[in-house]
Amino acid sequence: MKLPFSAFCALLLLVSTLVMTAAPAFAYRDEIGDRPNVLTRYRPIYVIAGHPDTKIQISFKMQPIENTPLYVGYTQQMLWELRKPSDPMRDINYAPELFYRWRMGGNSPTEWLDFGLIEHESNGQAGWNTRSWDRSYLRYFRQFSLGPVLIDASAQAWAPYGYDEMSSQLPQYCGIYEGVVTFSHFVGGFMSDTDLTVRFWGGGPHYINPGLGGQEATLRLRFGGQKFLPSLVAQLFNGYGENLLDADRRHFSWRVGLGF
16 A cells, blocks of 8 residues: 655655754855764755656765865755656665865855865666766855845866766766856845755766756745744756756756755
8 A cells, every 4th residue: 555645754754854963054055164073964955846756855964084174975866756656766866975175265164175086976776777977076166245145156077987888978968067056145034044046067969068958946935033944945957967867858847845
């Protein structure tokens, strides 16, 4: 007997419990002011449902050695087809990584370079459905203000390698760079913590054409004074490379749900 709603609620409870044990943060700028030897949020965490499926992302990082800016990160993205018999997970992407952070401008908490020693991404499947690659990257992050609006921007470029036999075309759809810009404090009053994140990457024969890569916009509605409640999340995606298994399929998706 299927219990999709019960399973969904159980997953929400698990994610909420994990998030409440992490240091307070949000989006990519959640990393500002983090503490060593403690799990903190890394990339956005959410459970969002819509077309064509339900998308779940969890992401954490940790600085295992105090006073050494070497980080272990982990991100997992799941596409859950709740409307199909047995509620299958269509694709699960696992991405552990190891990176070194150099804070610029005299240990600045709002500007840094990340040297990605290795990031491995795979979907844990076999045969024709297997997808796997490794990347080493350089990522620049800076936070600044434009009037009352707070802007967090990062630019990342990587060198891909270590493909399995079914993954050699991944750079054509997932590119060799990514840009992320988050705008916050553009709404006043009790919704001042609301943020909009725009994320994009290149693709095509030369791996750099943004029109042949992917574009993603995520709006998170955060309400002041309710610090223990999740945010409301709405996300639009267009293009290629949203997940590994379907990286070569162009599609449009919309989803809404909860962020943590």
